[in-house]
Amino acid sequence: MNGHDKIANRFGYSDALLDLIAEDNNVIVLDADLAKSTTTSRIKDKFHNNFIDVGIAEQNLVGIAAGLALNGHIPFASTYAAFIAGRAFDQIRTTVCYSNLNVKLAGMHTGITVGADGPTHQMLEDIALMRVLPNMVILNPCDANEAYNATLAAYKHKGPVYIRFVREATPVLTSREDEFIIGKAKVVRQGKDITVVTSGQILAIVLDSAGMLEKEGYDIEVINVHTIKPLDVKCLSESVKKTGKLLIVDEHQIHGGLGTAVFEALTLENVHYKAGIIAVNDTFLTSGPHDELLEKYGFSVEAISEKVKSFFLYHTL
Amino acid sequence: MNDLKQIAKTIRRDIIEMIYAAGSGHPGGSLSLADIFAVLYFGQMRHDPKDPAMPDRDRLILSKGHAAPVLYSALARSGYFDPEYLKTLRKTDSFLEGHPAMKTHGVEVGTGSLGQGLSVGCGLALSFKKRKTLQKVFVILGDGELQEGQNWEAFMFAGHNRLNNLIAVIDLNDLQIDGKVTEVNSIEPVADKIRAFNWNFMVIDGHDIPQIKTAFEKAAASDKPFAVIAKTVKGKGVSFMENRAEWHGKALNKEDYEKAMAELL
Ligand SMILES: Cc1ncc(C[n+]2csc(CCOP(=O)(O)OP(=O)(O)O)c2C)c(N)n1
Numbered sequence: 001m002n003g004h005d006k007i008a009n010r011f012g013y014s015d016a017l018l019d020l021i022a023e024d025n026n027v028i029v030l031d032a033d034l035a036k037s038t039t040t041s042r043i044k045d046k047f048h049n050n051f052i053d054v055g056i057a058e059q060n061l062v063g064i065a066a067g068l069a070l071n072g073h074i075p076f077a078s079t080y081a082a083f084i085a086g087r088a089f090d091q092i093r094t095t096v097c098y099s100n101l102n103v104k105l106a107g108m109h110t111g112i113t114v115g116a117d118g119p120t121h122q123m124l125e126d127i128a129l130m131r132v133l134p135n136m137v138i139l140n141p142c143d144a145n146e147a148y149n150a151t152l153a154a155y156k157h158k159g160p161v162y163i164r165f166v167r168e169a170t171p172v173l174t175s176r177e178d179e180f181i182i183g184k185a186k187v188v189r190q191g192k193d194i195t196v197v198t199s200g201q202i203l204a205i206v207l208d209s210a211g212m213l214e215k216e217g218y219d220i221e222v223i224n225v226h227t228i229k230p231l232d233v234k235c236l237s238e239s240v241k242k243t244g245k246l247l248i249v250d251e252h253q254i255h256g257g258l259g260t261a262v263f264e265a266l267t268l269e270n271v272h273y274k275a276g277i278i279a280v281n282d283t284f285l286t287s288g289p290h291d292e293l294l295e296k297y298g299f300s301v302e303a304i305s306e307k308v309k310s311f312f313l314y315h316t317l
Numbered sequence: 318m319n320d321l322k323q324i325a326k327t328i329r330r331d332i333i334e335m336i337y338a339a340g341s342g343h344p345g346g347s348l349s350l351a352d353i354f355a356v357l358y359f360g361q362m363r364h365d366p367k368d369p370a371m372p373d374r375d376r377l378i379l380s381k382g383h384a385a386p387v388l389y390s391a392l393a394r395s396g397y398f399d400p401e402y403l404k405t406l407r408k409t410d411s412f413l414e415g416h417p418a419m420k421t422h423g424v425e426v427g428t429g430s431l432g433q434g435l436s437v438g439c440g441l442a443l444s445f446k447k448r449k450t451l452q453k454v455f456v457i458l459g460d461g462e463l464q465e466g467q468n469w470e471a472f473m474f475a476g477h478n479r480l481n482n483l484i485a486v487i488d489l490n491d492l493q494i495d496g497k498v499t500e501v502n503s504i505e506p507v508a509d510k511i512r513a514f515n516w517n518f519m520v521i522d523g524h525d526i527p528q529i530k531t532a533f534e535k536a537a538a539s540d541k542p543f544a545v546i547a548k549t550v551k552g553k554g555v556s557f558m559e560n561r562a563e564w565h566g567k568a569l570n571k572e573d574y575e576k577a578m579a580e581l582l
Contacts, residue, residue: 033461033494033501041495053495055464055502056431083430116341116407118415120382120429288409289340296409 006169009201010108012147013165014039017076020155021047027155028068030054032061032079037167038108040078058083062091062103069101074155081107081164085126096160097133104154109167111251112280112297113201115290124280128256130162131229137161137182138228140258142203143173146226149180157182168290170201185232187239191221194245194311197236197262199225202251202299209304218308231261237269245311247276249304254279278307321526324394325355329554330581331390331403337574339407342415345564346459347387349490349523349549356529357455358391366396369422375452376425376441380434381459381488382416383566389413392423432465434458435485439475442483442542453537457486461493463504469514475542476515483542484533485516488523490551494565508546516542523547555580 021027021043033056035041044051054061058079065075077084085092085107096103107126114121130138137157141147147165154161173188188203189210198206203224210220221239225232240246246266250258259277266273278298285297294300298307328351336342358364362375379388386406393400398421405411412420416429428434438456445452458468475483487507491498498504511518517539521528529547536543551565552558555577569577 031495033464035495037494053501055498056461056493057464057466057502059466087430116339116415118407118429119418120414120416120427286410287407287413287415292409 005172007144007172008167008169009141009144009147010039010165010167012141012144013078013106013151013163014042016148016151017043018046020152021050024074025050026072027074027076028052030061030065030075030077032056032058032083034079034108037080038078038106058087059091062088062105063095065103066091066095066101069103074102074104076104076106078106078108080121081110081123081126082121085123085129085162089129092160093133097135100135100159102158103160105160105162106165107162108165110164111166111200112285112293112299113166113168113290115293116287118287119284122285124251124253125256126162126164127228127252127258128260131256131261135159136229139163139182139226140199140228141165141226142200142224143170145172145174145176145178146180148176149178150226153180153182164200166201168201171204173204173207180226183227183230183232185235186224186226187221187235188224189220189222191219191243193219193243194247194308195221195223195239195243196247196249196308197223197225197258198249199228199258200251202249205294205299205301206249206304209301209308212301213305213308218312220308225258228258228261231265233265233269236262237266237271240266240271240273244272245274247278247308247311249299250277250279251299252279254281274311276307276311278304321355321359324359325351326554326581327394328354328387328390330578331393331400332386333555333569333574333577333581335386335389335403335406337569338404339568341407341568342386343383343566344555344569345492345551345558345561346381346488346490347384348553348555348558349488349551350384350387350457351554352524352526353486353529353547354387354391356526356533358395361530361533362455363452366392366423369397373450373452375455377455377457378425378434378438379417379428379457381431381457381462382428384457385413385415385417388417388424389421392421397423431459431462432467435468435471438483438485439471439480442475442480443478445482446480453482453484455484455486457488459493460487460489460491460498460504460507461501463487463507464502472511472514472516479540480542481539484536484545485542486545486547488549489546490549492551492560492562492565494562496562511544516544518544518546520546520548523549524553
């Protein structure tokens with residue numbers, strides 16, 4: 001993605017929060033001792049009264065957010081995804097979702113690119129955990145601008161929202177002026193040979209791969225599922241009806257992630273297609289530099305291109 | 318004694334070397350534990366580096382898993398593996414993960430999500446009691462980590478069950494990531510809290526080797542679970558890291574590295 005600026009999408013989160021608080025004093029940002037990493041220290045610096053650091057206590061974090069929401073505040077509880085979706089799962093399920101409280105959860109440092117901190121911190125199960133909860137909305141923005149828009153959309157939505165972010169700087173692919181509607185996927189590249197579905201930071205790699213494949217004569221459709229729940233089934237099934245081939249690229253465990261969500265949904269639509277998936281194959285990964293790990297686990301332009309080509313081995317274009 | 322001081326210094330040098338080579342990692346909270354780990358792995362604990370699975374060994378759980386470098390150095394220097402491997406910390410496919418993992422000889426349980434180790438320690442201690450063995454469990458906790466409620470569930474359980482084979486070491490350096498523990502969300506008065514959960518305890522200078530030894534001797538004779546409340550300095554031994562929150566999880570550049578190593582001669 002040469003020519004694009006790179007920025008970590010978590011900065012889109014705090015940019016949006018700064019704008020929201022300037023307009024609405026009901027917005028309260030909470031953190032659990034990771035304010036620099038989550039970027040909420042920017043809110044602490046500018047709007048001290050709209051910021052609370054609860055310390056290393058994620059279950060309490062979610063409970064406090066729930067209490068704030070019960071009285072009309074709009075809490076954004078922020079910490080690493082491993083510890084909010086994982087550690088506080090029961091609080092999210094039984095306090096927040098069951099009572100359908102207006103709590104926003106920011107899961108930071110998801111996925112492989114936490115890199116050297118290793119498997120304890122590489123959260124690859126959060127989509128699975130959050131997806132099964134009634135009332136929950138899941139957003140997985142692909143870049144800093146989409147993260148900005150996703151945060152504004154979460155604010156406007158009434159009810160629980162879980163937004164995923166990543167640590168590393170990634171190419172800026174979208175603009176803040178782009179429309180962002182919860183539940184409406186985006187066809188970011190039109191094609192007729194195969195549908196590639198992805199979301200989050202992997203979109204940039206998928207687009208590079210599609211560009212490369214175009215030179216070899218493949219016409220790839222790429223869909224950015226920025227909302228994992230509720231899923232835009234209509235958009236997905238229309239595309240797959242057209243191409244007959246579906247590749248999902250999901251930086252998450254293979255069980256319960258975007259792939260599971262899409263395959264489940266399409267099972268109920270009357271579509272027939274050849275399917276493939278690139279995801280983490282039911283294993284914990286290893287520590288390492290983030291770019292090396294992406295390569296190693298199949299999230300590279302080359303690996304995605306190879307996988308796409310494998311769909312056509314016994315066909316002529 | 319001088320020996321242990323020297324070992325602690327070697328551990329500190331390893332910590333700096335490893336994190337410099339890795340390009341990431343947690344120097345502050347590793348350095349604050351170097352003296353305690355020297356005492357534990359070189360005399361206090363019953364263990365056999367050549368037989369990491371020795372059934373009647375004492376167990377150590379590094380609940381504050383981000384301090385993995387101090388553990389890896391103590392393991393390597395006491396003979397679990399060649400110290401040459403320390404430089405592979407955090408590298409792809411190394412057995413030295415960013416946070417302790419079972420693939421390293423001498424690691425008893427994977428940690429890295431704070432606040433879970435003391436409960437595991439309770440379970441092990443209970444298991445030793447049931448089997449009537451004389452093994453001990455040491456659990457190393459951060460003071461910020463004590464903000465996690467699970468610790469207090471574990472303190473309560475251990476006190477209630479008189480697990481006097483369980484020893485908690487609290488690395489009381491008054492820093493976490495976002496600042497001073499006493500300012501972010503204070504755990505004080507921590508000794509009173511622990512006493513109230515039916516534990517014995519001793520407050521020591523966590524860099525004073527005779528005091529560390531005395532604390533473990535007292536722990537061994539205790540009729541209740543025992544907390545070593547070790548007042549420490551985060552970043553201890555490297556002047557520009559001492560008491561500085563920003564050195565919690567920051568890698569060293571070449572200049573930092575050279576300065577640090579020069580101070581640790
Ligand atoms: C459950 C959980 N929440 C948050 C983190 C991120 N984290 C890693 S270290 C740390 C601060 C730990 O402070 P303390 O226990 O005082 O350790 P020390 O300062 O001695 O390094 C935090 C918040 C984590 N690893 N696990």
